[in-house]
Amino acid sequence: MSDVVLSVQGLETAFSTRAGTFKAVDGVSFDVGRGEIVGLVGESGSGKSVTGYSILGLVEPPGRIVGGRVELDGENLLALAPEKMRRMRGARVAMVFQDPMMTLNPVLRIGTQMIAAVRAHDPVSKADARTRARDALGIVGIPSPEERLDAYPHQLSGGMRQRVAIATALLHRPAVIIADEPTTALDVSIQGQILAEVRRLADETGTAFVWITHDLAVVSSLADKVCVMYAGRIVERGPADDVIASPRHPYTAGLLASVPSLHEPGAPLPQVPGSAPPPLQRPEGCAFRPRCARASEACLADPPLATFDDARRAALCHHPIEPDAWTSFSTSTASRNAS
Amino acid sequence: MSAAASAPSRRARLADAWWEYRQSPVAVIALAIVVLLLAAAFLAPLFAPQDPYDQAALDLFDARLEPGSVGGGGYVHLIGTDGMGRDLFSAILYGLRVSFTVGIAAGAVALALGASVGLVAAYYGGRIEALIMRTIDLQLSMPAILLALVLVAVLGQGMGPLIVALVAAQYAYFARTTHGAASAERRKDYIEAALSTPLPARRVLFKHLLPNALPPLIVVATVQVANAIALEATLSFLGLGLPMTEPSLGTLISNGFQYLLSGRYWISIYPGLVLMVLVVSINLVGDQVRHVLNPRRGR
Amino acid sequence: MIGFLIQRLIQAIAVVFVMSLIVFVGVYAIGNPIDVLIDPAADQALREALIRQYGFDQPLPVQYVTFLGNMLTGDFGESFVYRLPVLDLILSRLPATLELALSAMLIATLVGIPLGIWAGYKPDSLSAKLIMGFSVLGFSVPTFWVGLLLIMVFAVELGWLPSGGRGPTQEVMGVDVSILTGEGLSHILLPAFNLALFKLGLLIRLARAGMVEVMSSDFVRFARAQGLPERQVVSLHVLKNIAIPIVTVFGLEFGSTLAFAVVTETIFNWPGMGKLIIDSIMLLDRPVMVAYLILVVILFVTINLVVDLTYGQLDPRIRTKGAA
Numbered sequence: 001m002s003d004v005v006l007s008v009q010g011l012e013t014a015f016s017t018r019a020g021t022f023k024a025v026d027g028v029s030f031d032v033g034r035g036e037i038v039g040l041v042g043e044s045g046s047g048k049s050v051t052g053y054s055i056l057g058l059v060e061p062p063g064r065i066v067g068g069r070v071e072l073d074g075e076n077l078l079a080l081a082p083e084k085m086r087r088m089r090g091a092r093v094a095m096v097f098q099d100p101m102m103t104l105n106p107v108l109r110i111g112t113q114m115i116a117a118v119r120a121h122d123p124v125s126k127a128d129a130r131t132r133a134r135d136a137l138g139i140v141g142i143p144s145p146e147e148r149l150d151a152y153p154h155q156l157s158g159g160m161r162q163r164v165a166i167a168t169a170l171l172h173r174p175a176v177i178i179a180d181e182p183t184t185a186l187d188v189s190i191q192g193q194i195l196a197e198v199r200r201l202a203d204e205t206g207t208a209f210v211w212i213t214h215d216l217a218v219v220s221s222l223a224d225k226v227c228v229m230y231a232g233r234i235v236e237r238g239p240a241d242d243v244i245a246s247p248r249h250p251y252t253a254g255l256l257a258s259v260p261s262l263h264e265p266g267a268p269l270p271q272v273p274g275s276a277p278p279p280l281q282r283p284e285g286c287a288f289r290p291r292c293a294r295a296s297e298a299c300l301a302d303p304p305l306a307t308f309d310d311a312r313r314a315a316l317c318h319h320p321i322e323p324d325a326w327t328s329f330s331t332s333t334a335s336r337n338a339s
Numbered sequence: 340m341s342a343a344a345s346a347p348s349r350r351a352r353l354a355d356a357w358w359e360y361r362q363s364p365v366a367v368i369a370l371a372i373v374v375l376l377l378a379a380a381f382l383a384p385l386f387a388p389q390d391p392y393d394q395a396a397l398d399l400f401d402a403r404l405e406p407g408s409v410g411g412g413g414y415v416h417l418i419g420t421d422g423m424g425r426d427l428f429s430a431i432l433y434g435l436r437v438s439f440t441v442g443i444a445a446g447a448v449a450l451a452l453g454a455s456v457g458l459v460a461a462y463y464g465g466r467i468e469a470l471i472m473r474t475i476d477l478q479l480s481m482p483a484i485l486l487a488l489v490l491v492a493v494l495g496q497g498m499g500p501l502i503v504a505l506v507a508a509q510y511a512y513f514a515r516t517t518h519g520a521a522s523a524e525r526r527k528d529y530i531e532a533a534l535s536t537p538l539p540a541r542r543v544l545f546k547h548l549l550p551n552a553l554p555p556l557i558v559v560a561t562v563q564v565a566n567a568i569a570l571e572a573t574l575s576f577l578g579l580g581l582p583m584t585e586p587s588l589g590t591l592i593s594n595g596f597q598y599l600l601s602g603r604y605w606i607s608i609y610p611g612l613v614l615m616v617l618v619v620s621i622n623l624v625g626d627q628v629r630h631v632l633n634p635r636r637g638r
Numbered sequence: 639m640i641g642f643l644i645q646r647l648i649q650a651i652a653v654v655f656v657m658s659l660i661v662f663v664g665v666y667a668i669g670n671p672i673d674v675l676i677d678p679a680a681d682q683a684l685r686e687a688l689i690r691q692y693g694f695d696q697p698l699p700v701q702y703v704t705f706l707g708n709m710l711t712g713d714f715g716e717s718f719v720y721r722l723p724v725l726d727l728i729l730s731r732l733p734a735t736l737e738l739a740l741s742a743m744l745i746a747t748l749v750g751i752p753l754g755i756w757a758g759y760k761p762d763s764l765s766a767k768l769i770m771g772f773s774v775l776g777f778s779v780p781t782f783w784v785g786l787l788l789i790m791v792f793a794v795e796l797g798w799l800p801s802g803g804r805g806p807t808q809e810v811m812g813v814d815v816s817i818l819t820g821e822g823l824s825h826i827l828l829p830a831f832n833l834a835l836f837k838l839g840l841l842i843r844l845a846r847a848g849m850v851e852v853m854s855s856d857f858v859r860f861a862r863a864q865g866l867p868e869r870q871v872v873s874l875h876v877l878k879n880i881a882i883p884i885v886t887v888f889g890l891e892f893g894s895t896l897a898f899a900v901v902t903e904t905i906f907n908w909p910g911m912g913k914l915i916i917d918s919i920m921l922l923d924r925p926v927m928v929a930y931l932i933l934v935v936i937l938f939v940t941i942n943l944v945v946d947l948t949y950g951q952l953d954p955r956i957r958t959k960g961a962a
Contacts, residue, residue, distance in 0.1 A: 056863055090865030097863075102856035107878050116874055117864040168864060365771075477653060480890060480938060482897035489931065492919040493664060569780040573901055576782045577916060592783065596905075599790055600801060608790070611783045622778035 005175045005208055006032040006055070006093070011068035013047075013054045015279075022279040024050040024063065026232035030225075032176060035206040037199070039219035039240060041255070042229035045276055048212045051229070052178040055210070056095050057085045072175060091121045094169035098181040100161035104153035110164055111149030117168050136167040139205075141197055159190035166198070173205060180212045195222050216259050220244050228252045231276060231287035238313030246323050248308060248315035250292045286318065294319045359631045366627035369620040376617055380435035389429040421594060421606045430591055431610050437587040438614070441498065442568035445505035449567075450560050452506060453513025454552065458544055460514070461521035472518060475511045483508035487570055491579045501580055505567045516559045520552035554632040561625035565618045572614055588614040646946060650939040657935040658709070662702050665928050705928075714929035719921050724929040728911060734804060735910030738902070739895045741826055742833035743888070749834075750841030751884065757842065758849025759872070769842060776839025781898060785832040785905035792828060799824050802907035829906040833899060837891055844887055848880030855879075889945035893938045 013025040025047045032038050042048045053059050055070050057077060070077040072092055077085060089095075097103045105113055114133035115126055124132075130149065137145035140163045153161055162182055169177045179198075183191040199222060202209055211223055219226050223240040228249065236249035247253040254272035274291040283289055289299040298318045307314045361367055384390075421427055460471040478486070487508040494500030524530060524547060533543050572589030574580035576596075581587045583594060588610045595606030689695050693704060708715065714724040754773075757766040793801035804825055852858060853876065861871045900912035907913070911930065918926035 058859065058862060086865050086867065088865070089863055095860070095863035097856055097860055099856060103860040105857040105861070105875050105879070107882070108875070112874075113861075116861075116866060116870060120864060120866045120870070165860070168860075171864075480893075480942060481935075482894035484900065485897045485931070485934065488900065488915075488919065489661075489664065489927070492927070565778060569778070573780055573782050576780075577901065577904055579919065592786065596786065599786065600794060604790055604794075607786055611786060615779050615783055618780065619775060619778050622774055626774065 003034045004031045005034050005073055006210070007069075007071040008051070008055065009069045009071070011051065011054055011070060012066045013050050013059055014064055014066045016062045016064070017280075020280050022282075023066075023232050024279060025054060027068070028229070028232075028234050029068075030227050030234060030237060032208045032210060033224075034175070035202050035208055036225065037202050037209045037211055037223045039223035039226040040210055040212045040229060041214065041216055041219055041226060043214055043276055045279065046229040047232040048229045049180050052095065052180050052210065052212050055176075055178055056089055056093060057082075058089075058095070087121065090117060090169075090174070091172045092174050093176045093178065094172070094174040095178040095180065096162070096165050096169050096182045099185050100158050100165055100182075101153075101185070103165050104161055106153055108152075109149065110151055110153065110156075114149070114164075114168055114171065118171055121172055132171060133167075136171050137164065139170065139201070140164075140167040141193075142167070157190075158186050159194065162186060162194060163197070166194075166201075170201070170205070170207065174207060176208045176210060178210045178212070181214070182211075183218065184213070184215070191218070198222065216244065216255055228255070231282050232279070233287070233316060235288065235317065236313075236315045238309070242309070242313060246321075248306070248313065248320040249288075249317050250294050250319075250321065251288050252315075253321055254291075286316075294321075356631050360627055363627050363630075366623055369623035369627075372616060372620040373624060376435060376613070376620075377439065379432060380439050383429075383432035383436055386432075389426040390433075421591065427591075427605065427609055430586060431588070431613055434586055434588040434591050434610060435613065435617070437498075437581065437585065438568050438571060438589075438617070441501060441505065441571045441587065442564045445502045445509065445567040445571075446560055446564040448502065449506045449510040449563060450513050450556065453510035453515075454517045454549070454556060456510070457514040457517025457519075457552070458521055458548055461518050461525050461548060462544055464522075464525070468518075468522070471514075475514050475518075478511045479515060483566075484570065484573065487574060488577075488579065491574055496579070496582055498581065498585070501571060501574065504574070505570060508570065509563050509567060512559055512563060513556065516555045517549075517552040520555055521548040524548055524551040558625055558629040558632060561621060561628055565621035565625065568614070568621075569618050588617075643947070646943055650943050653939050654932070654936055658706065658932050659702065661928055661931045661935070662705060663698070665924055665931070709932070714932075715925035717918075717923055717926050719918070719923045719926075724925045727926065728914065728929060728933060731909065731911045731914050734908060735896060735899050735903070735912060738826065738829055738833060738908060738910060739892065739899055741830035742895055743837065743892055745830055745834035746837035746841050747888065750838045751845045754842040754845025755849050755872075755877075755880070758846035758853065761846070761850060766846075770846070773839040773842035776835045776842070778839075779835075781832060781836055781901045782905055784835055785829070785902055788828045788832055789905070799828050801828075802905075804909055829902050829908050832906070833895060833902045836898065837895060840887070840891065841884070844884055845880060848883055849876065852876045852879045885948055886945055889941050889948070893934075893941045896937065897934065 008031075009029050011025055011028045012023055014021055014023050028047070028051055030038065030040075040048045040051060050059065050063065053063075054065050055077070057065075057080075059065060065078060068078070072088065077088060077093075080088065104110070111130060111133060114136070115129040118124065118129035118132050119126075122129075134145045134149060137148055142148055142160060142163050148156070148160075148164070153164075156164065166177075166179075166182070183194055186194065195218065198209060198211075201207060211219070213219060219240055225237065226240045226243050227234045227237040228243070228251065229235065230251050236243060236247065236252045238248075243252060244256060247256055251272070254270070257270040258272065272291055277283060277287060277290070285300040286292070286295070286303045289295045292299070296319065301318075303316045303318050305314050305316055306320045308320075360370075421430060456471060456475070460468040487504040490504035490507055491500060494503060530543060530547060533547070568588075571580055571587060572592065575587050575589030576593040578593065581590050583590055586594070591610035592607050592614065595603070595608070595610070598606050693701055696704070705715070712725060714728075716722065717724050717727055720727055753769045757769040760766050789801045792799045804822070858871060858875055861875050862868075866874070896911075899908075899910055900916060902908065903910045903912035904916055914926065915930045917923075918930070
């Protein structure tokens with residue numbers, strides 16, 4: 001990928017608690033191209049949200065970034081002074097959060113909040129800032145944006161609020177927007193509308209998205225690339241269609257098998273046995289070993305990074321799944337596509 | 340969960356709570372002070388040089404002696420004597436007894452009354468709940484001191500009326516706290532389920548609703564004992580509490596106030612210092628207990 | 639909005655009515671007013687004439703209805719001790735108490751809220767811990783004891799400030815005030831600080847708790863993610879949110895400040911309503927007690943009403959609900 005805007009390399013973020021210190025993010029690396037949508041998938045506690053906060057330098061104590069680089073257009077964000085990093089946030093890299101009820105200040109009008117966001121980086125007049133806020137609302141498909149500026153958050157629906165949040169993130173046309181489960185709290189129909197809108201925005205504005213989610217179905221319909229996280233590490237990455245069509249890591253395979261929409265209707269849903277280990281009790285070697293049907297003695301050692309398809313895909317595993325071992329499952333995927 | 344399984348876990352929880360409590364050295368010192376003052380108050384007759392209630396033993400020639408002087412009794416008045424010739428050290432020890440008695444008695448009765456009212460409101464719900472809680476809220480919006488003041492004026496001086504006044508001024512805090520915790524629990528499905536079976540009401544009340552209200556009640560009780568002691572002292576200081584023949588810390592301070600401007604500071608200052616240390620210590624203990632019992636602490 | 643207002647007004651009037659009944663009956667139980675009123679040496683005929691004059695021979699409900707009727711016309715009766723209309727007596731003491739209470743609230747607000755905000759912004763710093771220690775002292779040490787210490791240190795030992803009294807007053811639009819002269823200021827400083835201390839401790843805690851809660855909210859995170867300067871995050875997003883609980887408590891506490899003035903006024907010999915009520919309790923001056931308590935109830939109900947309305951102005955969620 002020649003046109004990389006965001007490059008995360010060996011990122012490590014540690015949390016210190018009374019019981020001990022653990023790495024919520026443990027050596028995460030991935031690249032995001034211009035206008036690309038990268039899905040960051042994992043269950044809760046996998047470190048996907050902390051990865052997002054780390055990119056923006058918004059990790060709060062007791063958390064701390066302890067290693068790695070986050071390069072935005074070649075500049076390492078982690079080395080920036082706090083004030084310089086502040087100028088980056090919102091302007092070059094922005095973020096949208098999960099719960100649209102909570103991310104907008106309930107006692108301030110939409111306009112007030114958006115105008116403040118414009119003027120945080122550009123010293124324009126309030127009137128100009130308001131015009132830009134109104135235009136941004138229009139871009140994300142909000143009807144009669146001028147009136148919405150005078151509304152309070154509680155007067156809008158959840159989907160509208162999340163559009164406002166995305167519009168706010170888009171105000172300065174950032175190179176990357178980190179979206180932390182932005183559609184999880186919304187109805188499925190609203191979710192679909194927003195996903196389509198985001199796809200369009202990425203194509204039209206060239207803004208890239210890192211889409212953090214636990215929902216592989218969302219990734220399959222939205223993302224160009226996908227990174228699957230487990231216990232603080234990316235265990236598999238590659239083009240979204242390829243990963244979903246033929247997963248290489250047993251964990252990805254387990255996740256895919258338990259997605260209802262990718263499965264034969266009526267058939268019992270297979271589940272990944274067991275649950276993710278608490279961060280302070282991660283097993284030696286491969287953290288997925290205790291839940292993995294393919295585990296062997298070798299898995300007691302740190303898993304190697306196996307690459308496939310000219311390094312376009314990779315899996316952190318001693319025993320990656322061979323492409324033909326997955327055929328039984330791909331038929332059900334095919335039947336979904338056919339219907 | 341069986342009793343055998345819950346017993347060690349309860350002990351472990353207590354140990355854990357104590358560990359958490361010890362994290363604040365200030366709170367540990369405060370607890371030590373409270374225990375020390377409690378011991379001093381209740382063992383007062385053992386080492387107080389004088390019985391301050393014995394009017395016959397008082398000698399007006401000994402009045403307002405400076406700290407360290409030797410009076411007619413032949414012993415040293417460590418921190419001087421008061422306006423009636425009382426050994427101030429003895430008077431403070433006995434005053435502490437009175438303050439503790441009033442504070443703890445008022446706190447305990449207010450706890451029992453308030454918790455009952457709150458439980459009843461939460462248990463019955465509907466109109467009864469609305470009526471009770473409206474009254475409680477109305478009372479809480481009035482300052483406690485005014486209510487106590489009027490009641491003491493109506494009931495007259497003495498320990499009994501004082502405790503009644505303090506209970507009336509304070510039970511509402513317990514009622515609100517209990518109601519808050521219990522009604523949150525009341526709305527949970529398992530209580531609804533339990534109520535639809537012929538289970539006796541008191542089982543639901545005492546096995547489910549009350550235990551859930553207990554942690555906040557402990558915190559409120561600690562703070563309210565301190566408040567009762569302070570309020571009693573205030574009323575006595577205003578001349579509406581305990582009489583000079585049965586002095587509490589507040590009465591002693593009030594009695595010394597008239598000598599303050601003439602420079603005989605000790606008559607007011609020493610009982611006042613003890614009162615201040617006591618009330619602040621109890622409050623610090625309460626603060627830390629609140630911190631330890633906070634259900635959100637774990638997050 | 640209008641419906642909401644009317645509903646609140648009706649509630650408020652009901653509360654005043656009920657409280658007047660409780661107060662009247664409660665105070666009725668105190669002592670025998672005739673002993674206070676009448677010279678024990680007076681002969682029986684005079685006694686009975688006076689009893690009839692004051693209406694004490696009537697049954698309690700009749701007395702109450704008479705009282706209520708008079709009250710509605712602003713007549714609270716006459717003080718047994720001062721032989722003056724009670725309302726005039728209380729109103730003549732009102733400015734002194736109001737001045738004291740307002741000064742105290744001013745001190746508590748100007749000092750307490752910034753300290754609390756700072757303590758909530760940097761909760762782990764040493765300064766925050768010192769501030770919190772001070773607030774524990776503020777609301778746990780009894781007011782009368784602090785007043786005593788203040789007198790001892792600043793009046794007796796240092797001799798900087800007077801130990802009591804109100805000092806000279808100036809008339810501004812028909813109301814006596816003392817804060818306009820240096821002499822008056824020196825008189826009000828100690829009592830106002832004394833009365834402020836409890837509220838100060840409370841406001842520090844409140845502002846800190848609000849600050850901690852709002853600072854950890856998602857919208858503050860979102861504002862930071864937009865790159866807002868930290869100063870603007872606090873001034874734009876945080877302050878208005880913590881203002882809501884603070885205004886509520888400020889209003890409610892203003893009423894209790896008036897009540898707590900009882901203690902401070904006694905210590906500093908401040909000629910306000912609080913001292914009047916203590917004196918009238920001591921002297922069993924029943925009409926003054928009843929009138930004072932009912933006026934306090936009216937005051938409290940009014941404050942509650944104003945707070946409710948202000949709250950709605952500050953919180954748009956409630957405002958629109960009220961309009962609906």
